[in-house]
Amino acid sequence: MADKTMQLSDVASHVRSGMTVGIGGWGSRRKPMALVRELLRSDATDLTVVVFGGPDVGLLCAAGKVKRLVYGFVSLDSIPLDPHFRAARESGTIATTEYDEGMFVTALRAGAARMSFLPSRAGLGSDVLAMNPELRTVASPYDDDVYVAVPGIRMDLALIHLNRADAAGNGQYLGPDPYFDDLYAMAADRCIMSVERIVPTEELTADAAPQTLLVGRMFVSGVVEAPGGAHFTSCDPDYGRDEAVQREYAEAARDPGTWAAFEQRFLAEGTR
Template sequence: MTVAVKAAALDKRMTAAEIVGQLQDGMTIGIGGWGPRRKPMALVREIMRSDLKDLTIVSYGGADVGMLCAAGKVKKLVFAFVSLDAIPLEPWFRKAREAGQIEVLELDEGMFQWGLKAAAFRMPFLPTRVGLGTDLAELGGLKTVQSPYDDGEVLIAMPALKLDAALIHVNRSDWRGNVQALGPDTYYDEWFAKAADRTYVSCEELVDRMEDHYPEDVKANVFERCFVTGVVEIPFGSHPSSMPPAYGWDMKAFKAYADAAREEGGWAAAAPVSWVRTKRPILKVSVERRRSRLSRCRYSDEQCDPCRAVHLRLLRSIPHGRGTDCDRHRPGSARRRGSCQADSLAGPDDDRRRGLSGGAAGAARAAWRLQAQVRRLPALLALL
């Protein structure tokens, strides 16, 4: 087998439509992320555009669950919570459950994770104390087992949550399926990937070979590429949920989404339906608002394109606040005619020159990489 043939066999790039085209009615689908964080919303919207129905959704739910319930795609929901955090109970999920439109299996968060682990280990169940003394076991039809050892302890036998497919959104991937999930809360995606027969990944950035681009972030490879079936690059693919450190959640969009649930006429007349039928107008408004707010350096009224580009990518990520300024406008700077400060943070030599080390050096290099990534921004905006 030639090198070219081997490379082609390892190439897992797909389109969002091709990914959803491999799903079937009645499947059990796990959706990664949790609440309003790191949800593969672009793939969720692709499911909404499809003819799929009677799905069993397994999720630490957020807007993904609410939108699929409202669109009539869900037959059964297995969940530990369905929340938008600042909006405690996801409004469209609430409407569907109160109306008795879906079957549910409600679990404690620990039970939920144990079910995913049992499926990942290819075990029929895992014993746990979580859920003892609650109604969750009885309502969910869960059984108990007794320890065969001297202690004789009675434990809940948490059944495996087997998934036909999992959908996960990450910060980076290469075409072979090597992923990097950044941020402080990548708690469960590993188990979704390992519990599924097939795992489909959307990413903010698709690179050639991960080891050539981001070798210093190897610890962010939360699951191995052997678990990945397909990968697609979708910048802002988690919107309106957050994707740290690239961007935070869009609470204005969430509030509009929640308000629509109180309007007469149901889902067909609600504002969020435009997320499906148009080219993500809410995202476009969000990007334009960020561009307007961050397009000026705080030391000058003139437009500073390098600052605008970098700040747009750093919004709600690196805690720059109002103190991130370009060298052109920083008082006492020797580079008053230079470009944005992130442009000069090119690597370890520059770190030493600027007196940076440890975490500061890492943040500086991250800012430099982000500035390189925004070169793709005009192409992204052209799609909106």
């Protein structure tokens, strides 16, 4: 099997302005923060970001990297609203495509299957259709049902973070929830996966069930060993969310000078 390991410093070379970039994780949980940091350090702008958002979205909005956000929600979990995303949303500095969570997952599934759309009941009779007038409905060919035709999302690049992987790119989660990182990998032309540890292949299932192998190597372009790579979000069971740093992140947004200092520290050392 090919060795797909790469260094964090190599990540920025895979990003170009105007790309559609998917970021895995969920809210403020198992976000690929080390990879996001490299994205922030890059020259890339005008990005379309596809995400169940957390502080990754706020950081990218604050840095002026986002042109459009395609999302199911943006939350810091223990802090309901991300201040930078809220400011960008209210000021209209970013374009948005906001889906119901079920519709968002359907869009990922369609993209992963290379389908132009998949039908969904989610969104019917809701304001999601009014907010996204480009959405269409489709009649079932078998009965009288009507569904939302949710367009598939394909991404140029996906960034995800898992607990373990081997050098070939087989990725393993050990926490309580896989989220949808496998769909991000499958729906992207390239996927870079950071992990807490790169281990020999046989070690992946030495003490864990085979179904914890979430991401197959055929969908991974590069593997980065990044201990603490999800900090300050959680990466259970390796570590929980750093609530103190997350509060500092949210509070720093109130003052430009304080934010500049926080941002510099985040870029320099990951707020550790």
